Amino acid sequence: MGFSKQATMRAIVLGDRDRYVRLVMFVCASISFLAILLIFLFILKESLPAIRQVGIPGLFFSTNWNPNIAKPNAGHYGMLAFTWGTIMTTFGAMIIAAPLGIGAAIFIDQVAPEKMGRVVRRGIELLAGIPSVVIGWFGIILLIPLINGLTGTAGYGVLAASLVLVVMALPTITTLSAETMKAIPIELKEASVAMGATRWQTIYKVLVPSAREGLIIATILGMGRAIGETMAVQMVIGNARQLTFSPFQRTSTLTSRIVTNMGEATGVFRSALFAQALMLLLLSVFLIICIRLVSRERKA
Amino acid sequence: MSDRVRDGRRADRVATGLFWALGLITVALLAFIILEIFGRGLTTALNPKFIFGKPEAIKNGGGVFPMIVSSLYLVVLTLIISLPISLGAAIYMSEYAKKGRVSGFIRFCLDSLATLPSIVFGLFGMALFVVYFRWSYCLMAGACTLAILDLPILLRGTEEALRLVPNSHREASMSLGASKWTTIRQVVVPGAMPGIITATILPIGRIVGESAAIIYTTGLFVRNIPVSPFDTAAPLAGYVWYAQTEGIQADYIKIVNGGAALLLIMVLVIYFLARYLGKRYQEKRLLGG
Numbered sequence: 166m167g168f169s170k171q172a173t174m175r176a177i178v179l180g181d182r183d184r185y186v187r188l189v190m191f192v193c194a195s196i197s198f199l200a201i202l203l204i205f206l207f208i209l210k211e212s213l214p215a216i217r218q219v220g221i222p223g224l225f226f227s228t229n230w231n232p233n234i235a236k237p238n239a240g241h242y243g244m245l246a247f248t249w250g251t252i253m254t255t256f257g258a259m260i261i262a263a264p265l266g267i268g269a270a271i272f273i274d275q276v277a278p279e280k281m282g283r284v285v286r287r288g289i290e291l292l293a294g295i296p297s298v299v300i301g302w303f304g305i306i307l308l309i310p311l312i313n314g315l316t317g318t319a320g321y322g323v324l325a326a327s328l329v330l331v332v333m334a335l336p337t338i339t340t341l342s343a344e345t346m347k348a349i350p351i352e353l354k355e356a357s358v359a360m361g362a363t364r365w366q367t368i369y370k371v372l373v374p375s376a377r378e379g380l381i382i383a384t385i386l387g388m389g390r391a392i393g394e395t396m397a398v399q400m401v402i403g404n405a406r407q408l409t410f411s412p413f414q415r416t417s418t419l420t421s422r423i424v425t426n427m428g429e430a431t432g433v434f435r436s437a438l439f440a441q442a443l444m445l446l447l448l449s450v451f452l453i454i455c456i457r458l459v460s461r462e463r464k465a
Numbered sequence: 466m467s468d469r470v471r472d473g474r475r476a477d478r479v480a481t482g483l484f485w486a487l488g489l490i491t492v493a494l495l496a497f498i499i500l501e502i503f504g505r506g507l508t509t510a511l512n513p514k515f516i517f518g519k520p521e522a523i524k525n526g527g528g529v530f531p532m533i534v535s536s537l538y539l540v541v542l543t544l545i546i547s548l549p550i551s552l553g554a555a556i557y558m559s560e561y562a563k564k565g566r567v568s569g570f571i572r573f574c575l576d577s578l579a580t581l582p583s584i585v586f587g588l589f590g591m592a593l594f595v596v597y598f599r600w601s602y603c604l605m606a607g608a609c610t611l612a613i614l615d616l617p618i619l620l621r622g623t624e625e626a627l628r629l630v631p632n633s634h635r636e637a638s639m640s641l642g643a644s645k646w647t648t649i650r651q652v653v654v655p656g657a658m659p660g661i662i663t664a665t666i667l668p669i670g671r672i673v674g675e676s677a678a679i680i681y682t683t684g685l686f687v688r689n690i691p692v693s694p695f696d697t698a699a700p701l702a703g704y705v706w707y708a709q710t711e712g713i714q715a716d717y718i719k720i721v722n723g724g725a726a727l728l729l730i731m732v733l734v735i736y737f738l739a740r741y742l743g744k745r746y747q748e749k750r751l752l753g754g
Binding site (some may be wrong): 182193264271273281288296364386389396399424439450 | 474484487502549553589667680702706736740
């Protein structure tokens with residue numbers, strides 16, 4: 166029968182088209198992998214000259230940063246002071262942002278009346294959207310004079326950078342923590358309250374322990390934001406190249422150093438800045454591995 | 466009442482007060498930032514001479530019109546590139562991919578992309594588009610960089626919208642003899658459209674506010690309005706940073722104040738637009754429309 170043959174043909178053609186469409190969609194999805202691969206390869210390729218010329222010890226484990234703009238080959242390009250700057254400002258920010266963010270999440274989810282909780286949640290979503298140059302400018306006009314007035318130091322430095330980073334990391338930590346708290350089965354809370362526990366006892370004996378891994382992941386992702394933040398930090402950290410352990414001294418982070426020097430850098434100097442981007446990439450990979458380990462522990 | 470219970474009650478009251486304080490601090494912080502930025506810059510930001518004026522490299526009194534155009538141009542260009550890709554990828558993840566190694570790996574790549582610092586994207590964009598492809602600093606280079614940067618959040622929002630379409634709709638379509646692709650095209654995507662639109666608006670805010678990823682790809686300063694996608698441009702966020710750190714205009718503080726307030730206005734408008742559309746979408750869903 167001609168009719169059924171035609172129908173079969175159409176079905177085959179349609180099936181083929183479905184397979185073709187599926188392939189196109191798959192290609193779209195694999196672009197994420199392609200992008201990661203390309204980013205890694207290009208950053209690596211651009212930092213190879215510095216790795217070859219300066220060497221891994223001189224590049225990653227030296228605090229001597231003394232670029233030579235006219236003759237890039239004659240400079241020193243140790244980034245350890247900036248890696249330390251990144252770590253120090255990030256931890257400084259986390260000391261405030263983690264308790265504040267998790268506390269705000271508990272407030273939203275457990276303590277606040279519904280309307281108030283919504284106001285805080287919206288506020289935090291909005292905070293996440295404020296451009297980093299605006300936060301940086303806020304730091305310059307407000308935080309720097311404040312720190313300067315209170316301590317008599319210049320104001321620019323690690324403390325100012327950490328405080329700016331609190332604003333940047335807070336939305337990430339709060340939003341993700343609130344999501345985790347919300348996912349806790351209500352029965353756990355009900356059981357605890359039924360046993361006569363107060364709200365506070367329920368929160369710190371039942372809810373926070375059962376949300377522990379989620380709260381850790383939220384904090385790690387907040388750290389990721391803090392490590393990667395560039396413009397706001399560059400505006401308030403003072404951009405000195407010294408290694409420092411004092412919160413009131415000027416220094417640099419990896420990100421702020423890249424932005425400070427990129428405009429004038431050529432040759433090995435430029436390549437050394439790409440090596441700092443490589444370091445940032447490695448730090449983010451490290452954070453992702455941490456998250457995977459934590460979430461595997463949760464599944465087990 | 467025993468001492469234990471009384472201590473417990475007191476601890477509870479203290480803790481409740483503390484959580485209220487923490488919650489209010491975050492809101493106060495936001496209000497403080499907005500008021501401070503608007504207090505210093507709103508009059509400049511709303512001055513037509515500032516909005517529609519040409520920027521000056523050295524002299525006083527420059528405006529930011531080319532920068533505003535650059536920002537909006539960049540948004541459009543980025544969305545033209547990233548929307549089809551993220552829609553395709555989201556369809557694959559929600560309609561085709563089975564839970565397994567491949568989709569797990571793609572998700573891992575997306576998570577990694579989402580945690581990479583934006584300055585890394587910026588340097589990558591410079592190395593690939595500006596230098597390797599010889600495009601020089603231009604809108605296209607910035608748009609391609611931002612398309613990759615925003616892929617994870619755009620994809621997540623789109624995928625969620627697709628997953629919200631009830632399975633019964635798909636089954637009804639398939640049972641009428643429609644192929645999978647026809648079902649997706651005629652039933653799933655139209656059903657998810659309002660959600661997809663909401664999911665698209667928030668990344669727009671990120672594109673407008675992004676500076677680290679664009680200063681080495683699109684450029685920092687222009688005097689003329691960019692026309693072609695391959696023209697050098699200077700989006701507002703990058704220009705505000707430039708004026709603050711490297712600008713030599715005598716009135717740079719005015720530019721930064723006004724520019725920051727203008728950026729904040731743009732972000733607020735985008736945010737409330739997203740909220741409004743999201744709310745309307747929800748109401749429609751509740752009515753079954």
